[in-house]
Amino acid sequence: MPIDPKGYHYFLVVVEISRRRVDAEPIKNKTAxxxxxxxxxxxxxxxxxxxxxxxxxxxxxxxTNSQICDFFLNSIGVMMRFGKPGRHKQQSYAERAIQAIQEPLLKRMTAQELKTELLLEGTLVQIKLLEPISVLGKKVHGKFRTGDIKWDPKVCIIKKLILSPEQPPTYLLDGPHGRLGVSRCAYTRKELQVIPINEKSPPDSVIRGQPERYVPEKILNHRTKKGQLQYLVKWERYSEDESTWESADKLQEDVPNLVYIYNNTK
Incomplete structure (x- = not known):
């Protein structure tokens, strides 16, 4: 089934054969x-x-996992039987009921998705990152933590809105692909963050292995951590609250003038 805005991927459909009744519940995954x-x-x-x-x-x-089987056997005293499609009369009825309920469920999901905000062509957006990156643009392996950059600093423009039956709306962004100059893949609404028109754009940046254009403005402080000298750097177009500790060796190589000014004015 299409991906629901809340992250549901599947439905568990239960059929009561004796009274010919059906009920369903959305689930995000198939774990026990x-x-x-x-x-x-x-x-x-x-x-x-x-x-x-x-x-x-x-x-x-x-x-068939033990957690499900144990629950039905030990909690309500019910055995489970696992069969193949069409093998038993009861299963045939259940399969027909599932097919009958599938279409209205999909229509309901599509209607919910279409109620979500649609973005217009020309809207400025940022793309959600699959992995966190450091303030210097280096990829950081593992989960996102507080303070991590979660959106690609590069600003993109929506070039085309795609609406398909029984699928969530998707968007093509500006890019080098084809004569239309669009991105190679389409993005869903939750993968995009809108940049308000009156908001100052973030620094120009290209991530994933290419240099970031974060510009150090000045050095605020210094410390020694694990025997290594570090400087607290304030970045241009960022507040002092977003300053970061950086290696003294790297700064001595990249911005020796700032290191000189700090060492002679502290």
Missing amino acids: NSVLKAFIKIYGRSRIQPPIHRLETDSGSEF
């Missing part, structure tokens, strides 16, 4: 915890009743 919570939510709504003797599912690992 997600599937188990979805089962509990569905049965907690009381639209359909929990199984009395046996619960039949397909043989996917999201159902």
